[in-house]
Amino acid sequence: MRLLPSGSSALLVELDGLDDVLALYAALAAAPPEGVLDIVPAARTVLLVVDPGRTTLAEVADTVRRTSPRADARSTGEVIELPVHYDGADLAECAELLGTDPDGLVRRHADAEWTVAFCGFAPGFGYLTQSGGSWDVPRRPTPRTKVPPGSVALAGEFSGVYPRESPGGWQLIGRTDVAVFDLDREPAALLRPGVRVRFVPA
Amino acid sequence: MTRLLTVLAPGPLTTVQDLGRPGQAALGIGRSGVCDRSSAALANRLVGNPPDAALLEVTFGGLVLRAEDDVLLATAGARCAGPFPHAAPAPLRRGQELRLGVPATGLRTYVAVRGGIAVPPVLGSRSTDVLAGLGPDVVAAGHQLPVGEPTAPPPTLDVAPVADPPGDDVTVPVLPGPRADWFGEAGWAALATRPWTVTSESNRVGLRLDGEPLQRVREGELPSEGMVRGALQVPPSGLPVLFLADHPVTGGYPVIGYVVDADVDRCAQLRPGQPLRFRASSRLDAGAPSR
Numbered sequence: 001m002r003l004l005p006s007g008s009s010a011l012l013v014e015l016d017g018l019d020d021v022l023a024l025y026a027a028l029a030a031a032p033p034e035g036v037l038d039i040v041p042a043a044r045t046v047l048l049v050v051d052p053g054r055t056t057l058a059e060v061a062d063t064v065r066r067t068s069p070r071a072d073a074r075s076t077g078e079v080i081e082l083p084v085h086y087d088g089a090d091l092a093e094c095a096e097l098l099g100t101d102p103d104g105l106v107r108r109h110a111d112a113e114w115t116v117a118f119c120g121f122a123p124g125f126g127y128l129t130q131s132g133g134s135w136d137v138p139r140r141p142t143p144r145t146k147v148p149p150g151s152v153a154l155a156g157e158f159s160g161v162y163p164r165e166s167p168g169g170w171q172l173i174g175r176t177d178v179a180v181f182d183l184d185r186e187p188a189a190l191l192r193p194g195v196r197v198r199f200v201p202a
Numbered sequence: 203m204t205r206l207l208t209v210l211a212p213g214p215l216t217t218v219q220d221l222g223r224p225g226q227a228a229l230g231i232g233r234s235g236v237c238d239r240s241s242a243a244l245a246n247r248l249v250g251n252p253p254d255a256a257l258l259e260v261t262f263g264g265l266v267l268r269a270e271d272d273v274l275l276a277t278a279g280a281r282c283a284g285p286f287p288h289a290a291p292a293p294l295r296r297g298q299e300l301r302l303g304v305p306a307t308g309l310r311t312y313v314a315v316r317g318g319i320a321v322p323p324v325l326g327s328r329s330t331d332v333l334a335g336l337g338p339d340v341v342a343a344g345h346q347l348p349v350g351e352p353t354a355p356p357p358t359l360d361v362a363p364v365a366d367p368p369g370d371d372v373t374v375p376v377l378p379g380p381r382a383d384w385f386g387e388a389g390w391a392a393l394a395t396r397p398w399t400v401t402s403e404s405n406r407v408g409l410r411l412d413g414e415p416l417q418r419v420r421e422g423e424l425p426s427e428g429m430v431r432g433a434l435q436v437p438p439s440g441l442p443v444l445f446l447a448d449h450p451v452t453g454g455y456p457v458i459g460y461v462v463d464a465d466v467d468r469c470a471q472l473r474p475g476q477p478l479r480f481r482a483s484s485r486l487d488a489g490a491p492s493r
Contacts, residue, residue, distance in 0.1 A: 004380035007460025038227040040428030047428025119230035
């Protein structure tokens, strides 16, 4: 674990990889340190945003160093099921890239247990990873200007669901009718860090 | 009955803002909120509002409002030309208009109304996040803005002696960021000694700076990581972007430094063409977060 400076009101914790991020985030989110406004996991890091009126960066750094990561973070989160119509525009091409056929890709995607590692890109957009899985799906050479909402997609080691229409360069393999981000629902975001996801062919 | 303000003209950009949506960044939802927190806090205090009351953030003047009911207003931040007093609470009677001209210096003017702007909150905040497309619509001509009921005692200040935002060079202290080492000692020194100019591509997301590009001393891709306002992110162009209120929650370019949080407010008042300088407030090797 490396603690890196991020100005007068934040601290960036750098870790070895996604599993370490999930484990530290799970521990910190379960018992947020006093005076911490936001805990932001990402691919290799966890950012802690502090309210300088309530705590100091040194105190938060001490708390982080004393925190025991939760190694079971991948197996304790809430499980949600997302029904998917596997008819994405890139399904066949993407299957070929992974050395299989569309049925094979659908099976692999639906059989895997995915965990939201972190969010970003847009409100409610979760980066889902599979334990032990090591896909490496290239992005589209030219990003689409409009990806329809609900699109289920792959890029790198991640799967994701577009919360709303937006530009995007991920490979589209299907779509879900479930709104993963809905301002009229509590919570608005379904795909929160630590949540486990099973994709079910619809 | 709800009191109303009618927008007759919004100027180049007027948005409703409050202190934003802290605590939701892990869901990909940025904080947003007012760009210049100290000016917004002053405007709210002048009309006896709590600090988290929603107000209007007016960019480069031009806002015209008509009061449909008697209200108490105060402006703070950039001082706009016009007859309405600045940094002092004043009534706007039913049928009267507030007309903000162009500010001589500074960029963002905060217009607080006693009781606050009472548009419905979205995810706990009335802030418009222009990057994420969350919150109230950008203020447009014809909008009727509801005014809330006062929740705090009447104001006790009648005028606030605050300096106007400067129109010339601004120098702010900068601390090393998490990826300062991607630019080496020479890059850190260059950031702090070279003059930068705010460009016209700047907005609530960030100030885009022009100048002599910074050179990386190492190659490679950076996995996206979280950041807060004040971050100086350096894209491949070598020209830093100083993130303001609507910055993305995470970013994939190295952050060389951070403007001290309290000084970000001053940066939010910089207008295109204005010079900005950074002063290194610690040595690069003293950047460990153990202060």
